[in-house]
Structure formats: C-alpha cells, structure tokens
Amino acid sequence: MTRLPEDSLAVLAGLFKEFPSEPFPIVHLVNSSDVPDAYKSLLDHEHHMTVTMESHHAEPVRVRVLSEISQNGCYSRILNLIGEKTGKIVLFGLMRVRMEFLPPNVQGEILARKEPLGRILIRNEIMREIELIKLLKIDAFPSREHWFHSKEQKPYFGRVALIHCQGLPAIELFEVVSPSV
Template sequence: MPSPSPTPGPIPDLNELVALFYHEPQELGVFEQVDEQEVPEPFHQLLAHHAHMTVTVEAFHKTPVDVQVLSTRREGMMYARKILLTRQTDGAVVQFGLVQLNFNYLAPEVRDEIALEQTPLGRVLIRRNVLREVQLVGLFRIEPGPDLQRHLGTREGEVVYGRTALIYCDGQPAVELLEIVTPS
C-alpha cells in the first residue's frame, strides 16, 4: 500500500531552530547554505539523503548510537531538545542536533517514549512503526562557534557540515531538525 502524500507543512527555519536554544546564533556557529555538490565526503554520505540520521550514523560508524539530551523546552504540545548522538563503542560524539517536535502528530505512547529522553528519535519512530518520510531541506557549511566546538571537539577554524530536515509522521509535518555531524 503506498504511503500517503505528506501534508504541506512548515519548512524548518534554521534561525528559528537555533533560537530555541541560543540567544546569540554565533555561539552555535556561522552557517552558509550550500548545494549538495559542495558538500565533501564523508559529510556528503552522512547528510545528503532522505533517511533517518540515527540509521545513517550507525551504519557509517558501524555501531549503535546513544542519545544525550543537553537541554529541552516544552510549550503545550511543542517539545524541543538539544542533543548529542554518541557511539556506544567509545562514547565519541558523532552528531549534534536541535529537534522540535509537534506532539499533536504523534501517538501518546510515542510521545511518552520520546519524552523519556533515553532513545534516539529515529529509533523510537522506527520501533513504534510510525509511518514516516524524511525530507532533506537544506545543507550547510558551518564554522563552529564555541558551544559547537565544545560538543564536537573541533578546533577554531575547522569546518563541519549539517542539514535541516523535516520528518512527516503519518503524513503530518511532526519533526523539524538541524543535524550537524562529525566524520570521526
């Protein structure tokens, strides 16, 4: 049976996602939107697709990942969190993320598991058999600011790449994402 066409929804706005957790965007980094062909490997392999990042980083690093929730915000049915994904093998950070979810579009048991903050979002959605479609929205070259440098272990002047994406759950625009990866 074909999946339903996604309902048109909000396009993740980079500035709005960053503003959820940063008063000064440059604390996170300086972002430049780039075309797919401008993203070098291995960042291209990690970001230029329409798949869950949990699955992608686990396949790339050949190990499951854990989530570390750094901060959360909740207003009504909107839930946002700032996270790190770390390799289970050695605890190394492989991804930084900002996530905003509209809980109106998720079943109560899915919302409850996400709110426990113990499992990566992609794994929750897959395990709970939520019909989902990941839409890549934009790719970015990023000069990390102090907070991102600290979390990813990058040095001043080192460049990383990231993406914005939207996850439709059961045809509804339920999740907005900013995902920034490290290839090491």
C-alpha cells in the same frame, strides 16, 4: 516537496529561538556538489540519522540530551548522538517535535530521553517521510567545543530536515555531523 532556501533559514532560526543561550552559528546554504564526499554520504539523503550514524560508525548510538524545553505543544531539545562503544560524539542536533502529531506512547518514549528519535519512530512503525530541506556548511564557531568537545578549525557540515509523520510536518531538525568522519 521542494522548499526555498529561505525556508531552511527560518526552520533553523526557529529551532535556535527555543534556546536563546545557544549561539547561532554562521551557516552557508550549499548544494550537494559543495559538500566533501565523506560528509555527503552522511547528510545528503532522506533517512534517519540514527540509522546513518550507526551504519557509518559500525556501532549503535545513544542519545545525550543537553537541554530541552516543552511549550505550546512542542518538545524541543539540543542533543548529541554518541557511539555506545567508543563514547565518541558523532552528531550534534536540535529538534522540535509537534507532539500532537504523534501517538501518546511515542510522545512518552521521546520524553523519556532513553533512545534516539529515529529508533523510536522505526520501532513504533510510525509512517514517516524524511525531507532534506538544505545542506549547510558551518564555519568554525564558538559552540564547536560545546557541541563536539573539539577545537578543530575546519568547516563543519550539517543539514536542515523535516520529518513528516502520518503525512503531517511533525519534526524539524538541525543536524551536524562530527568533523572527524
């Protein structure tokens, strides 16, 4: 399913709307050819970021929830994925889950905040398709210190994606990989 670039901005704006105190970064919609190779392999795919980050960093990752909200049948959270051995932040993300599209046991595991989303969906054998909507270049922005504990001024790269579960658009994602890949 191909989406227009405006869709990616609408998804992104919707995710940030859930957290009004979180500053909206300046993003540029980019093509795969505009993304440095080191980031491309981490972002330009239709796989779970949990698996991708664990493979790239050669260690399991854990989730740290920075903020969360449940309303109107959706559960949204701001999160980091962190290397279990190194303690290094490898990803910043926002996600919004339409809970009605997932079985109750999976909903409970997500709300427990103990494991990354990808690991939960894989373990529970939830039929899913991960749709990469758009790649993003994010200029240096004030939240980088909050998101990554970093003051690096170089551009960050991320993506907007959608996870279809059982054929339904269940999970919207904004994912930014650490600038120190």
